[in-house]
Amino acid sequence: MEELDTARVTKKSIHGVFALTTRTFFIQIVTFISNLLLTIYLAPEVFGIFFVVSAAIAFLSYFSDIGLAAALIQKKENITQDDLKTTFTIQQILVLTVVLIALLSSGIIGRFYNLTSDGILLFQALSVSFFLSSLKTIPSIILERNLDFKKLVIPQIVETLFFNVVAVVLAIQGFGVASFTYAVLARGLTGLITMYLISPWRISVGITKQSARRLLSFGFPFQLNSFLALVKDDLLIVYLGKVLPLAQVGYIGFAQKWALMPLRLIMDNVIRITFPSFSRLQDEKEVLSKAIEKSIFAACFLIFPALTGLVILSPYFINLIPKYIKWEPALLSLFFFSINAALSSVSTPLTNALNAIGKIKTTLYLMIFWTISTWVLTPFLIIKIGFNGVAIASAIISLSVVLVVILVKRYISFNIKSAVFYPILSSSVMGVVLYFLASVIASSLLGVFVCILFSAMLYFLVSFILAKEQIKKDFALIRQSLKR
Numbered sequence: 001m002e003e004l005d006t007a008r009v010t011k012k013s014i015h016g017v018f019a020l021t022t023r024t025f026f027i028q029i030v031t032f033i034s035n036l037l038l039t040i041y042l043a044p045e046v047f048g049i050f051f052v053v054s055a056a057i058a059f060l061s062y063f064s065d066i067g068l069a070a071a072l073i074q075k076k077e078n079i080t081q082d083d084l085k086t087t088f089t090i091q092q093i094l095v096l097t098v099v100l101i102a103l104l105s106s107g108i109i110g111r112f113y114n115l116t117s118d119g120i121l122l123f124q125a126l127s128v129s130f131f132l133s134s135l136k137t138i139p140s141i142i143l144e145r146n147l148d149f150k151k152l153v154i155p156q157i158v159e160t161l162f163f164n165v166v167a168v169v170l171a172i173q174g175f176g177v178a179s180f181t182y183a184v185l186a187r188g189l190t191g192l193i194t195m196y197l198i199s200p201w202r203i204s205v206g207i208t209k210q211s212a213r214r215l216l217s218f219g220f221p222f223q224l225n226s227f228l229a230l231v232k233d234d235l236l237i238v239y240l241g242k243v244l245p246l247a248q249v250g251y252i253g254f255a256q257k258w259a260l261m262p263l264r265l266i267m268d269n270v271i272r273i274t275f276p277s278f279s280r281l282q283d284e285k286e287v288l289s290k291a292i293e294k295s296i297f298a299a300c301f302l303i304f305p306a307l308t309g310l311v312i313l314s315p316y317f318i319n320l321i322p323k324y325i326k327w328e329p330a331l332l333s334l335f336f337f338s339i340n341a342a343l344s345s346v347s348t349p350l351t352n353a354l355n356a357i358g359k360i361k362t363t364l365y366l367m368i369f370w371t372i373s374t375w376v377l378t379p380f381l382i383i384k385i386g387f388n389g390v391a392i393a394s395a396i397i398s399l400s401v402v403l404v405v406i407l408v409k410r411y412i413s414f415n416i417k418s419a420v421f422y423p424i425l426s427s428s429v430m431g432v433v434l435y436f437l438a439s440v441i442a443s444s445l446l447g448v449f450v451c452i453l454f455s456a457m458l459y460f461l462v463s464f465i466l467a468k469e470q471i472k473k474d475f476a477l478i479r480q481s482l483k484r
Contacts, residue, residue, distance in 0.1 A: 031164065231371055267344070350408045
C-alpha cells in the first residue's frame, strides 16, 4: 500500500475527479451509440430478455458481498496481506455459492420467465461474468485505497468498449440474444486481464480470524445499509405496482429518473472519490473538515442550477415535443423529486464522511429511520393525495438533512453555510430570470436552448461575483495539483 500525505491525497483526489468525469462521459457516448445501433438490429423481446436476466443476476449478486471491500478502503491502519487474503477468500466463498445456485437454477428461472435456450445461455454467461468480475475486487481495492483512479478507470473503459463492439457486430450479423451472451463474456475476460495488468496481485487463499473480525465489524453494518436501501427503494416500486395503475407508476418513474439524473451523473463520481479520500484523512480533522465543505460545495454548485433549470423548463419541453405531452401529469412529482435530489446532494457527502471515519452504525440508524419513514409516509400520502404522494413523501423525508448535519458536527467541525449558501443564492437568481425569460422566448426548441445557454452563463457570472475568492482559491488548488 502506498503511504499518502495530505498533499498527495488532495492531488490524487483532484486527478480522480477528472479521470472519473472523463470516464463517465466516454462511457455514456459509447453506450448511446451502441444502444442506437442495437435498437435498429435487435427486436424488443431480445432487450427484454437481457434486462430480465441482468436484473436477476444483480439481485443474486447482492448476497455475494458483506461490505469487506468497503471495510478495507475505510480501514485507518495500513492493510495487510492477511486482510487482502481474508477478504478475497470470504468473498469467493460467497460468490461461488451464488454462481453455483444461479447455474443450477437456470432452468427454473428460464421456465419462470419463459426464456428460450438462448436466454438461458445468456443467464449462465452473466453468472460466469459475475464470477470473473469478483476476481478483480482486490486489485481494484488496492487502486482505490491508493486513490489511483486514473488507472482504475482503464479496465472500465476497456470493458465498455469490448461489450458494446461485440454486441453491435454480432447483432448486425443476426446473432440475436447470443449477441449479449458473447458480449458479457468478452467484457468479463477483458476487464479481468486489464485489471491484473494494471494492478497485479498474487491470489492468496486463507482466513485470519483477527482480520475477519475487524473487517466484518465495519463491513456487515455497511452491507446492511445497502440492504435497507434495497427495501426502501426497489421494494417500494414493487409495492407501487400493486396499489397504483401502471400509468401512474410510469409518471413516478419518469419524474424520478429525470430529477435524479444530475445527482447520479455528479454525485456517483463524488462518492467514489470522497470515500477513500475521507478515509485517508480521518486523523486530519481540520483538513477533513475543509474536504467535506469543498465536496458539498462542488456537488451543490453543479446540481442546484441543473435541477432549477430542469424544473422551470420541463413544461416547455413537454409541450414542444408532441409525443412528450403524455408526461405532463408527472410535472408536480418532478418538482418534489427535485427537492429530494437537491437536499441529497448535501446529505450524501455527509453520510459518506460518517462512513469514512468509521461511524457506520450512525449511518445505519439513519438508514433505518429513512426506510421506516418511507414505508409509513408514502402509503399514507398515496391514500390522501394520489400518486404524487410518492414524490411529496420523498421531499419531506429529505428534510432530515438537518439531522445529518447535526450528527456529523458531533465528530467533525465544518461550515455548512459556506458550502451551500452561494450555490443556493446563484441558483435562485438564475431561476427567477429564467422563469420570466422562458415565458417570453421558450415557444420553440431553439428558444429553449437559448434559455439554457443564457441561464448557464448567468449562473456562472453570478456565482463568480458572489463567491469570487472561494472559486479562485479552488481553481488555484486544482491548477497546482494538476501541475505536480
